[in-house]
Amino acid sequence: MERSVAVLDRRSGHRSVSGGELRFAAASVVKVNVLVALLLREERLTTEDTAAAAAMIQASDNDAASALWQRIGGAAGLAEVNRGLGLRDTVPDPAWGRTMTTAADQIRLLEVLVDAESPLGQAEQRYALELMEGVREDQRWGVGALAGDGETAAVKNGWTPRDADGGKWTVNSIGRISGPRRDLLVAVLTSGHPTLADGIRVVARQSAFLSSGAR
Structure with a gap:
């Protein structure tokens, strides 16, 4: 089993990455990247865009x-957007779930959703975060389970069995925990799990460890 974890404490500015040299299949966490690309490439979203998002x-x-x-131009379109965002270690694949990425790049992507200097406007940032805050309950594990009293979790998880790993599971979780006491960006990428349930348990432990260390 391999894992890479990263956290940015936006209150203190402390940034930590473990296993930063490792790349993982993004699975469905790439959907946040797709959403950001859509918001950057389209001046106005259609009704169909917002429903799909x-x-x-x-x-x-x-x-x-x-x-x-x-809509964003596939792998080439995402690569173009990511060059502008400085996501140097994310490699889009024509099959979007096979896009390779790092925990550090996922933190950089999350920063696009919160930083004042972001190429996204405040309304677009709020729109993306509100979608992530509204992830359905059965998909709120990992980073999504870290919010305490008075805190909000904006999360996206990803999971897939990979033929390249002999059918073992890649399980990922990224997101933001924000409230009166803390404002954290967290990314946990893992692979090599025998089952999805095993992967979710590992991601939960890693997410909780990162969160407690950044209090």
Whole structure:
């Protein structure tokens, strides 16, 4: 089993990465990247865009993701956007779930959703975060389970068995925990799990460890 974890404490500025040299299949966490690319490439979203974006983020709907993947220009379109965002270690794949990424790049992507200097406007940032805050309950494990009293979790998880790993599971979780006491960006990428349940347990432990260390 391999894992890479990263956290940015936006209150203190402390940034930590473990296993930063490792790349993982993004699986469905790439859907946040697709959403950011859509917001950057399109001046105004259509009704169809917003419906697909909600389904893609909140229900992890793959058909919606595939539709928006085509809308942004596929792997080439995502690569162009990511060059501008400085996501140097994320390599888009024509099959979007096979896009390779690092925990550090996922933190950089999350920063696009919160930083004042972001190429996204405040309304676009709020729109993306609200979608992530509305992820359905059965997909709120990992980073999504870290919010305490008075805190909000904006999360996207990803999971897939990989033929390249002999059918073992890649399980990932990224997101933001924010409230009166803390404002954290967290990314946990893992692979090599015998089952999805095993992967979710590992991601939960890693997420909780990162969160407690950043209090």
